[in-house]
Amino acid sequence: MNNLLALFKANGSQHARLLAGPILIIMVLSMMILPLSPIVLDLFFTFNIAMSIMVLLVAMFTKKPLDFAAFPAVLLFTTLLRLALNVASTRVVLMNGHQGPDAAGQVIEAFGHFLIGGNFAVGIIVFIILVIINFMVITKGAGRIAEVGARFTLDAMPGKQMAIDADLNAGLIGEEEARRRRAEVSQEAEFYGSMDGASKFVRGDAVAGLLIMVINIVGGLIVGVGQHGLSFADAAEVYTILAIGDGLVAQIPALVISTAAGVVVSRVATDEDIGQQMVGQLLANPTVMFITAAILGIMGLIPNMPHFAFLLLAASLAGTGWVLYKRQQEEAVKAAPDPVQQQAAAEAAAAEATWDDVALVDPLGLEVGYRLISLVDHSQNGELLHRIRSLRKKFAQDVGFLPPVVHIRDNLELKPNEYRILLSGVEVGRGLAMPDQWMAIDPGEVATKLPGTPTTDPAFGLPAVWIDVSLREQAQIAGYTVVDAGTVVATHLNHLMHRYGAQLLGRQEVQQLLDHIAKESPKLVEDLVPKTISLTALQKVLRGLLDEEVPIRDVRTIIECLAEHAPRLAALNPSGTGPDPVELLQQVRIALGRAITQQWFPGDGDLRVIGLDPKLERVLTQALTTSGALEPGLAETLLNDAQRAINAQEARGDAAVLVVPPVLRSSLSRFLRHHFPQLGVLSNFEIPEERILRITSVIGGSPS
Incomplete structure (x- = not known):
């Protein structure tokens, strides 16, 4: 009965809102036509x-x-x-x-x-x-x-x-x-x-x-x-x-x-x-109150002026300014460091060193100059903190594992507006951010020049300029991509997290990933680690995927593929140390072939890729299978031809993807991607059967 009454009330309220407009119109028209008392x-x-x-x-x-x-x-x-x-x-x-x-x-x-x-x-x-x-x-x-x-x-x-x-x-x-x-x-x-x-x-x-x-x-x-x-x-x-x-x-x-x-x-x-x-902006400065009160007081002392009105208002403004001044002093005292806490810190500094003084290196860190502290200070509602939380969540959804927490600290050795990003204590990125300005990034088609400080987008290297807040809308109209300082730092951090995703995946993250999968498929995880392969071998396979920016979201397929092929590959390994991680990675990539192909070629159209000349393919196969290395002359020729093929692909608007036999894929990927990060190297077995493959550029020869 209560639910029925609540339903009637909700429906009645909804109908009343729907009828409010028509009733008002009818009432207005009625007043124009009908006589009213x-x-x-x-x-x-x-x-x-x-x-x-x-x-x-x-x-x-x-x-x-x-x-x-x-x-x-x-x-x-x-x-x-x-x-x-x-x-x-x-x-x-x-x-x-x-x-x-x-x-x-x-x-x-x-x-x-x-x-x-x-x-x-x-x-x-x-x-x-x-x-x-x-x-x-x-x-x-x-x-x-x-x-x-x-x-x-x-x-x-x-x-x-x-x-x-x-x-x-x-x-x-x-x-x-x-x-x-x-x-x-x-x-x-x-x-x-x-x-x-x-x-x-x-x-x-x-x-x-x-x-x-x-x-x-x-x-x-x-x-x-x-x-x-x-x-x-x-x-x-x-x-x-x-x-x-x-x-x-x-x-x-x-x-x-x-x-x-x-x-x-x-x-x-x-x-x-x-x-x-x-109220907050007019009454924010007590000095303004005091000066205004002084001027009104002087005017009130002039003969034939309304003394009562001027002096009364002057006294009121002076009293308001005094209250504001005392309140600001109280807030400054509260913000000042506590002497007791300072003494405790001094005593702690004078104490003997212990193992507690040994600080472990953070997997992922962000250090900022003192002018950027407001962006990361929780008490000042630092917007960069919220962006980093959203960034980690987005990374976990896209890549497939939760990255380590970003430890943020200030560094007085940096310039006031400078920041740097650390990976296991080693700097991997550095940039400048202006908290009171906006970065206008030129996507490449902007002709209008803006007044400001020229700079470069730290994430992607695009030309940019730091502009005042008043020029934000003008820059957007001109075609610039305008972002604030917090977004600049967050975008740079996000770019580096994807670039070094393999190094962020430690054994602890792999174990947490397995524990997460075990909640839904406990038997699958139990049969894999440590019965089939070790946790270290699994980490190497996952890192191999992340090295080439292949997401590991489909963990179920990865685990099923490893459980299927790991025993066979372990039996083929004469050293008896278990399956070869390189061979495991190749089988996993084949299992993920459809997703990898979709990542480079969305939709169901033809795959316009780069191929190898048959003669060069035989030479590379012989060189890599015998000595495992390339001669300097052959390596230089391969790099020059790869550069021409990549340029041709990009000029046509096609993805820079090289398709090679499985025996060459791993070695060529390590060699070429070191020089051309934008290049993808896939094996023939990773291409789904229903996708049509077209060779539009050839390394070592002309396209057929």
Whole structure:
């Protein structure tokens, strides 16, 4: 029964939301057509005021424009509601205005008497001023901001999309996050475009309010004098006050809504709402408070100045500045090092050395200069920490094992903006990062030059330039891939992790991988290690795959292949030391052939590859099987021909893949990939039977 009631409540709430829009439209149309009593008018006018206040408060508390994505539609509906109320109130004023100032309801009477003191001349002036403020200042400014925002947002969309793709390719975000960011970029462009159009409604509403007031005054004079026999002076007083009250009760909510529109389009997206931004930034510096208080105090001492107002405000600002100053001092004291902790550290330093002082080398480390500490400091919400966590997760999903934790520390020997990446204590990468700037990377087709510090992308060696934050959108429009300092470091780290993936796979990681597989297939793991092969032999096979950037995600196929071929290869090994890891690796690659081929040639098209000339193939087979090494002249010839073949493949847009017999694959792969990392070396047995192989370049001869 409780579940049934909850279902009814959920369905009722959903239906209420679906019907809110149609009901509002019907209500607006009804007010334009059907006559309303003064009491109903009071309710609708009050509702209009409450709605405008709600919209303003929602706009004030949003942290970015898309948090109030429905604002253009809300702007349209509230404008139509005010115009419908103007039509309904005009009908009541012209029909019942001769009965007195309360003929159109108490709300209009209150605005006509209380706010302007019953003086229609003052009311007209106040009304015109409100219309000018709304039309010339707030609405015009908000419309201009929305127009410029829409233009820049549309121009920056390609650059933002490229930045999202770069983060996705670097493993910093997942597919779901990339899809969400793309949708957010599209929604942002649609929002500013809608705001640009919706602002025209508010401007038209201001003009319409002025015209409606004039029409009401003229119409009231005609009706009052011509139909109800009032004198011209009485009719002018009664209908003018009613028309002004009607105009004010509509223009004040319009002014509030226009202010909300300006707040939405003029704010800068941060993690704070507009109130927090204003208070936090205006009252952040006590020196500003003290100087302002001093200036006001001096002005308050000038003769014939309003001393009370100036001196009171000066004292208030001075007190506020003093409170801020004391609070900053307290925070500085809390941040200062504790003397007790310093003494304990000094005593620990003076103690005798023990085995606890022996620090083991971290498998993977990141050292940063002091200006980059904010990127990796947890207390400062360092964004690089979150990126590295996402990076390790993405690496595990793509490669097939969880890499070691990245140990981060500061190094005062580095330059302030410098960082370096360590593998088992040895530096494998170094670069510069500017925390307060963005790196604009030239993908190769950009003609526009940007002012900044020229540099090189540390991950891929592309030309780049460090630019100020203000030039970010300009760079994206020009076609640059723009990333922040944290992304630069994370992308460099991700590139090196893939490059040195084999060295990151230690025996501990192999054992953890086996334990993970054993949860689902315990018998499979139990029959392999250590019954069939040792943990060391398995590690060598997996490292051999990672050396050539072959993922080990399909561990089940790898284990089944090893369990099948390891006993046979062990029996063929005369040394009695177990199966040869090189032979095991070859059999595993054959088992993974479909995945390896798909990695180089996605889809089901023809495989356009590099081949070996038959004569060169025989020479290489003889040289590698007899002596295991190549003569210098033969090696130089092989490298030159391989370079020409790779260039030809890349010029045609084909993958640089060399297909050779299985007996040559391992030796040629070690030799050629040392000089050409972009080259893939596959054996004939690794190609699936259904894929068509076409030799488009030949090493040692001409393509057939």
